[in-house]
Amino acid sequence: MNLHVSGDIGTRTLAIIDAMKDLEGPLLPILHEVQAEFGYVPQESLPVIAKALNLSRAEVHGVVTFYHDFRDHPTGRHVLKLCRAEACQSMGGDAIADRVKALLGIDFHQTTLDGAVTLEPVYCLGLCSCAPSAMLDGAVHARLDAASAAELVQEARR
Structure with a gap:
């Protein structure tokens, strides 16, 4: 060429x-x-x-x-995606999202100041029967609750 x-x-x-x-x-x-x-x-x-x-x-x-998967800016070392689809919302996804945002000190589409974690919404991970769900660096996590969400944030911070 x-x-x-x-x-x-x-x-x-x-x-x-x-x-x-x-x-x-x-x-x-x-x-x-x-x-x-x-x-x-x-x-x-x-x-x-x-x-x-x-x-x-x-x-x-x-x-x-x-396409939501394409980004126009660099991400943190880890990307945490929280499912925002209806099934996850109906099973407590909003509370999980609020908890994760508070633990990270950021909102969706933001990266922590130390560059460790970028938080992104995703509109279905295909785990509706195991809601609420998330994906950390390509690995899915299902049936999140407050404790497992906190563990996921700790894992992403490492």
Whole structure:
């Protein structure tokens, strides 16, 4: 690919594109890989991706902002996702969320000052029969109560 990019982010993004451009429908896999590489999708990556895939910047930006899993800023060392779907709410999820926020001293979409934990809402982990649930760094935790929520926060703080 003969795209000229400057900077480390552009160069690393281009390497990802080169490895994945021949996939059918490459935009989502490329965005996932960019996020895996940087921990988020940097704004500097969007025009590189757009040009390489012959898309507008608006199209790429639209996809990034449509899907909740894509982030536009770095996260903490650990990402704690709390289910906010109806089943979890009906089983005490709001109280769990309030407890976790208080223990961390942050709200959703924020990162603790020490950079340890980013707290994110998620709208269904598929554990409705085991509500309320959460996910810490990709590992699911079910049937949370005040004590297990506090243990989860302690684990994330380590």
